[in-house]
C-alpha cells in the first residue's frame with residue numbers, strides 16, 4: 001500500500017515540534033514542509049515565506065472568509081496560525097511528501113477533512129522532563145505553573161487520537177523516525 005502523502009505532526013506545548021520541523025527543513029529536502037500563515041510578528045532571523053507568511057489580522061480574516069485555510073487556530077492566547085489549503089493541495093497533486101507542523105486544535109480539524117492523512121504525535125521522553133521544560137524557567141507563579149501542567153495533561157491525553165507516536169528524546173533521531181513514517185528512507189547523516 002502506498003503511504004498517505006500528507007503527514008500531520010502535533011503534540012503538547014514545549015515538546016519541541018518547532019525544533020524537529022526546523023531540523024527536517026534543513027536536512028530533508030525531500031519533505032515538503034508547509035509554511036503557515038500567522039498574525040504574530042516575525043522573530044529575529046525569521047523570513048517571510050520561509051518560516052511563516054506573516055499577515056495582518058485583516059489579511060488572515062480574508063483568507064478564512066475565502067475558505068483558503070485548510071485549518072486554523074488561535075494558539076497561546078491571541079495569535080492566529082493557519083495552513084494554506086491551495087499550496088498544500090498543489091504539493092500533494094505534485095506527488096510531494098507533505099508535512100504540517102501544527103497545534104492540536106489544527107490537527108483535529110485536518111482529521112475532520114482528511115481522515116486518511118497520517119497523524120503523528122510528538123511526545124516528551126517522560127512526564128518529569130515535560131514538567132522540567134514547562135516550569136523550569138522559574139518565571140511563573142505556582143498558580144501559572146499548575147495551569148500549564150493541567151494543560152499539558154490534557155494535551156498528552158490526545159495521543160490516542162494519533163496513528164503514531166514519536167518520542168522527542170533526540171532531535172536527529174526523532175526527525176529520522178518521522179521521515180521514515182512518511183515513507184522516506186532516512187539517510188545516514
Ligand code: 5GP
Nearest residue numbers: 036037072073075081082083101102103106
Ligand atoms: P511559534 O509561534 O512558536 O512559531 O508557534 C507556536 C505554535 O503554533 C506551535 O505549537 C505550532 O505548532 C503552532 N502552529 C504553527 N503553524 C500552525 C498552523 O498553521 N496551524 C495551527 N493550528 N498551528 C500552527
